[in-house]
Amino acid sequence: MRQPIGIFDSGVGGTSIWKEIHTLLPNENTIYLADSKHAPYGNKSKERIIELSIKNTELLLEKDCKLIVVACNTATTNAIKTLRETYPIPFIGIEPAIKPAAFRTQTKTVGILATKGTLSSELFHKTTNLFANNITVVEQIGEGIVPLIESGKAQSDEMKSLLKIYLKPMLDANIDYLVLGCTHYPYLIPLLVEMLPKHIKIIDSGEAVALQTKAVLKQYNMLNLQVSKNKSQFYSNENPKVMSSLLSDSYNVDYLDF
């Protein structure tokens, strides 16, 4: 099937997921929507997050997408159930990698950095109760991080100061895994590696999402088996320049009002 895979996020963060998908499935056409105009989603009500997720989904359906990847933890944990109940195509979501972190931790303590919307969601509580009830999970809302990344300041001093505050309770509690529960946060990895003691491992769900996308496409016979040059399209409703800087130069980001 040559129809594209649709991907959306509240902004530029989901490009970290697009990179994983593009690497694993280089033959697939993709359309990425960055709803930066409405970022951050993390502080919005569940109802508003559902409304925005529906808007993004309908635009991707207009563009004939065969499957949609909700490349946003906040939108997945609050809206994917409604999307799956409303539309007849497969949806792939992303959730914080609590399960592998809980399974591997030696200190029985892991940290999670995510948005308020994700940490307060029913789905997150369910996953934590199921897989991490015998360990300590130090939760931290990453207030202010997404707006800084959206304005191209992922590696700034301002970001460093914020992270210092957010990491302190985790370091005090002796975590050995840090779960990045927001698709914007992989862009913090260079700074985090610099700031964290070497024994603390950083974990996110990007690769797992790409593997799941491939498995579902296969299951529904939706893989693109034609060997033609694939197309990757990117649309942003606010800051195409910041997004281009996170992608390599060979990709154009177009402005689209949605």
Ligand code: DGL
């Ligand atoms: N990338 C979104 C996530 O994974 C960011 C949320 C936000 O916009 O606050 O949760």
